[in-house]
Amino acid sequence: xxxxxxxxxxxxxxxxxxxxxxxxxxxxxxxxxxxxxxxxxxxxxxxxxxxxxxxxxxxxxxxxxxxxxxxxxxxxxxxxxxxxxxxxxxxxxxxxxxxxxxxxxxxxxxxxxxxxxxxxxxxxxxxxxxxxxxxxxxxxxxxxxxxxxxxxxxxxxxxxxxxxxxxxxxxxxxxxxxxxxxxxxxxxxxxxxxxxxxxxxxxxxxxxxxxxxxxxxxxxxxxxxxxxxxxxxxxxxxxxxxxxxxxxxxxxxxxxxxxxxxxxxxxxxxxxxxxxxxxxxxxxxxxxxx
Amino acid sequence: xxxxxxxxxxxxxxxxxxxxxxxxxxxxxxxxxxxxxxxxxxxxxxxxxxxxxxxxxxxxxxxxxxxxxxxxxxxxxxxxxxxxxxxxxxxxxxxxxxxxxxxxxxxxxxxxxxxxxxxxxxxxxxxxxxxxxxxxxxxxxxxxxxxxxxxxxxxxxxxxxxxxxxxxxxxxxxxxxxxxxxxxxxxxxxxxxxxxxxxxxxxxxxxxxxxxxxxxxxxxxxxxxxxxxxxxxxxxxxxxxxxxxxxxxxxxxxxxxxxxxxxxxxxxxxxxxxxxxxxxxxxxxxxxx
Numbered sequence: 001x002x003x004x005x006x007x008x009x010x011x012x013x014x015x016x017x018x019x020x021x022x023x024x025x026x027x028x029x030x031x032x033x034x035x036x037x038x039x040x041x042x043x044x045x046x047x048x049x050x051x052x053x054x055x056x057x058x059x060x061x062x063x064x065x066x067x068x069x070x071x072x073x074x075x076x077x078x079x080x081x082x083x084x085x086x087x088x089x090x091x092x093x094x095x096x097x098x099x100x101x102x103x104x105x106x107x108x109x110x111x112x113x114x115x116x117x118x119x120x121x122x123x124x125x126x127x128x129x130x131x132x133x134x135x136x137x138x139x140x141x142x143x144x145x146x147x148x149x150x151x152x153x154x155x156x157x158x159x160x161x162x163x164x165x166x167x168x169x170x171x172x173x174x175x176x177x178x179x180x181x182x183x184x185x186x187x188x189x190x191x192x193x194x195x196x197x198x199x200x201x202x203x204x205x206x207x208x209x210x211x212x213x214x215x216x217x218x219x220x221x222x223x224x225x226x227x228x229x230x231x232x233x234x235x236x237x238x239x240x241x242x243x244x245x246x247x248x249x250x251x252x253x254x255x256x257x258x259x260x261x262x263x264x265x266x267x268x269x270x271x272x273x274x275x276x277x278x279x280x281x282x283x284x285x286x287x288x289x290x
Numbered sequence: 291x292x293x294x295x296x297x298x299x300x301x302x303x304x305x306x307x308x309x310x311x312x313x314x315x316x317x318x319x320x321x322x323x324x325x326x327x328x329x330x331x332x333x334x335x336x337x338x339x340x341x342x343x344x345x346x347x348x349x350x351x352x353x354x355x356x357x358x359x360x361x362x363x364x365x366x367x368x369x370x371x372x373x374x375x376x377x378x379x380x381x382x383x384x385x386x387x388x389x390x391x392x393x394x395x396x397x398x399x400x401x402x403x404x405x406x407x408x409x410x411x412x413x414x415x416x417x418x419x420x421x422x423x424x425x426x427x428x429x430x431x432x433x434x435x436x437x438x439x440x441x442x443x444x445x446x447x448x449x450x451x452x453x454x455x456x457x458x459x460x461x462x463x464x465x466x467x468x469x470x471x472x473x474x475x476x477x478x479x480x481x482x483x484x485x486x487x488x489x490x491x492x493x494x495x496x497x498x499x500x501x502x503x504x505x506x507x508x509x510x511x512x513x514x515x516x517x518x519x520x521x522x523x524x525x526x527x528x529x530x531x532x533x534x535x536x537x538x539x540x541x542x543x544x545x546x547x548x549x550x551x552x553x554x555x556x557x558x559x560x561x562x563x564x565x566x567x568x569x570x571x572x573x574x575x576x577x578x579x
Contacts, residue, residue, distance in 0.1 A: 014490075018397030019405060022390045026412045029453045030460075033427025034419050040430065087332040094325025110555075110562045111336060113512075116519050117536040118551035119339075125548040126342025133342065164339065167332070196321050218417075225420030228521035228533065232540050242422055249426050249526055264423040275418045 034268065040261030053258045057266050062244065062259075066266060069224055069241040072155070076162035077219035081212060083163065084170025092178045105175055111168035120232035123161045127152045153234045161233060162226070166219050173218070177211040177285065214281030221274040225267070241267060340555065347548035359549040366546075368535060376524075376532035379448075380517040383455040384510045387463040390456065392506070395467045396498060399476045413464035416457050425526040428454060447527050454523045459513040466512065470505020471498075507568040511561035519554050 044050035057063065091100055114122075126132050129146060137143040151157055181204055189199040205212075227242035236243055241263060248260045350358035363369050391413075398406045416424070432440040432450055440446035479501070483493050499506070521533035536554070540547045 015397075015401045018393035019402060019409065022394035022409070023412075025390050025453070025456070026415075026460075029428075030412070030415055030419075030424065030457050033424055033431050034415075036431050037423060037427050083332070086328050090325035090328040090332075094329070095322040096325055096329060100329070106562060106566065107336070110558050113515055113558050113562075114555055116521055117533060117540065118343075118519060118554035121536075121540060121547040121551035122339040122343035122555070125346030125551070126339045130346075131342055132345045133338065164336070167335075221417070225422065227422055228537070231521070232537055235541070242420065245422055245426065246522070246526070249422075249429065260426060264426050267420050267423055268418075271420055272418050275414070279414075 037261050037264045038268070040258060041265035043258060043261070045256075045258060053256075053262045054265070056256070056259055057262050062241075062263065065239050065241040065244045066270075068155075068239065070270070072158055072162070072238075072240065073220045073223040076159045076166050076223045077216050079159065080163050080166025080219050081170050081216045084167040085174055085212060087167070088171045088174050088178055092175065093181075101175075105172065108168040108171040108175075112165050112172055114168075115165040115226065116228035117232040119161060119164055120229050123152060123164075123233065127157075153237060155238065158230060158234060158238055161229060162223055166223060169219060169222065170215055173215045174208075174211060177208055181207065208285075210281040210285035214278045214285060217274045217277040217281070221271040221278070224271055224274070343548045343551045343555070347545060347552050350545040359545040360553075363539075363546050363549045363553070369550075372530050372532045372535035375530055376518050376520075379452060379455060379531065380514045382452045383459055383517050384513050386452055386456045387459045387509070387513055388467075388506060391460065391463045391467055391509075392498070392502075393494065395464060395471055396476065396494065399471055400480050409464070413460045416460050421458065421522045422526070424457060425454065425523050429526060441527065447529060451523060451527050451529050451531075454527070455513075455517045455520065458516060458520065458523070459509075462512045462516070463509040466505050466509030467502060470502035474498075474501050504568050508565040511565045511568075515558045515561040518557060 041054055042049055042051070044052060057066065087104075090096065091104055124131060127134060127145070127150075131152075134145045137145050152161070185203050185207075186199055189203050194202065225242065227240070227246060230238060230240050230243060231246070236247065245260065245263045245267070248263065347359050348355040348357070350356060350362070394409055398409050428450060429441065430436075432438050432446075434442045440450040476498070479497055480493055483497050488497070519533050519536065520531070521537060524531035525534045525537070536547070536550050539550055
């Protein structure tokens with residue numbers, strides 16, 4: 001019956017009309033561009049299928065950049081996770097006055113978004129060659145910071161700056177998890193004679209472990225895709241893989257258009273792996289936060 | 291009996307419990323002191339760059355603190371042009387993001403609960419795929435020799451940039467709106483409205499929109515603060531936005547970048563403050579039961 005069919009049709013249409021613009025938008029401006037890159041990574045200059053382009057990622061110049069990005073992300077994520085966790089744990093469980101908590105979380109929300117170019121400027125203004133701390137150390141204590149081997153525009157300098165948003169993000173995400181630790185667990189542990197250290201080592205940390213590792217993976221991806229801070233801080237002296245790709249897109253410096261695809265594909269694989277770990281561990285962590 | 295999850299715990303004889311209690315006091319003092327040390331060190335780390343950037347931004351005049359760097363920045367026509375460009379782009383992005391996300395989030399709750407994981411997965415993708423890769427994909431897909439040559443004209447590129455920003459905002463916008471909808475009984479509200487004869491337009495604009503207003507505002511301010519300083523998309527699409535201007539200032543000026551950083555930080559703070567304020571001024575108008 002045509003009437004029934006048209007009403008069924010219009011019902012299907014009504015069911016989908018709300019999500020259709022969203023799905024169409026996501027397909028054209030998110031999925032297809034990414035797919036385009038993935039396909040391009042497996043194509044040679046003649047358009048045929050090849051693995052040669054991907055193999056070029058192993059060339060020293062690109063492999064070094066990937067490795068540098070991975071190391072910066074690993075260190076900044078690990079330090080950010082540990083230090084952010086310590087701060088959050090200190091504030092929530094360390095007997096600090098309760099009013100500290102809300103401002104800390106709000107501030108972390110701001111600081112996690114205070115990334116990119118302005119963050120680099122703030123650190124240059126503080127620890128650069130003419131920065132506040134550098135000048136104060138020289139004028140008050142006669143210490144020449146840059147003679148001690150310290151350099152903001154370096155591997156560790158970059159990590160030190162990244163910690164600003166990494167630690168904030170960690171505090172923001174891990175606070176609810178620490179608050180989810182039940183008071184009974186601590187009391188139970190204490191009544192069984194556990195010391196504070198034992199409580200953390202045998203009860204709290206195992207419960208928090210999926211959250212901690214998951215957030216670590218998120219921080220890794222967060223830092224791996226970053227470019228603006230590094231660009232503003234170090235110019236191109238630290239050739240992170242993002243900086244390489246940026247230069248490649250801008251000026252085709254590698255003289256091989258397909259190489260850009262390969263770099264981008266490599267980046268997707270790494271961040272996707274990190275995020276997959278995050279999602280899996282997070283689902284596991286939510287079990288304890290009911 | 292000791293719990294199996296505490297394999298190394300001693301058995302809870304009264305004497306041990308008593309000992310633990312007497313030991314509790316000094317242990318807490320040590321933990322408490324350590325907590326303060328960690329907290330204070332953390333605050334120093336977070337505060338110093340802010341103090342440094344404020345101090346540096348006031349140093350432009352040789353012998354005294356002044357606001358010269360700020361007057362120089364604000365008087366710069368380049369700053370005015372790029373800043374207002376980015377503000378306009380943020381506003382466009384906010385409305386675009388809402389127009390895409392609000393109906394989708396609603397439909398997932400009312401009619402297509404099965405699609406929920408798909409939609410959630412898509413909104414997470416911008417966090418998975420690095421921004422620079424999405425921008426690169428745009429340049430390849432929408433260049434002048436493609437089916438949809440958006441980068442061929444300035445208007446086309448502006449639209450493409452707004453679309454790019456909207457993808458960046460997806461995770462934040464979706465989560466904000468979804469949190470807003472969670473506090474409502476969407477199904478009951480929709481059915482009630484339909485019984486009273488309301489169409490979908492009325493349901494979205496006169497029922498859902500006012501109810502998730504706070505959530506929309508917080509999504510909007512978050513989007514604003516992200517888009518305003520965004521660098522990669524604007525630089526690769528070659529549009530005169532605030533992010534690329536800041537990079538340019540960083541390599542060409544001395545004290546102005548610090549002033550720019552202060553301005554950017556103030557705006558981020560302002561946006562976060564407004565999110566909190568919105569939550570307080572327009573508390574959830576939950577249906578009475």
